[in-house]
Amino acid sequence: MPGFTSADELLNEFATELRQHTYGISSFTQPKVTLSPLRAESVVTLLDGAAVRVELSGRGYAALAINQANVVPGNQANVVPSEAFELLTGLLMAVSPEFQRAMHSHLYSKLLALSDSEPAPEPSGSDPVI
DSSP states (O other): OOOOOSHHHHHHHHHHHHHHTGGGEEEEOOOEEETTTTEEEEEEEETTSOEEEEEEETTEEEEEEEEOTTSOTTOOOOOOTTOOBSSHHHHHHHHOHHHHHHHHHHHHHHHHHHHHHSOOOOOTTOOOOO
């Protein structure tokens, strides 16, 4: 994880990452920056209803706390508060099986769209029409 040189840089990184993951989360709060030490926090509500307080700092992304009151018993996330992830994707995959499913579905639909947009190959053994 690169070191952040300003609060704006940190905030832009966090906000962009959160927006790019909307396919797999229900909602998030606007990140709030703390200057000393330089870090930002947002509360991310997962598809299963859990609310995770996520921090971005020079160490990376970390889950500081999780409220699983709305989560179906047996589907609770495993959160290690001291563990930092280089990418928000890694953290969300670690704490939410629902995020994993949504991500796989999102990637699959993108692959299907790519395959639909590629031209069909010419039949082998035939001469192209001139």
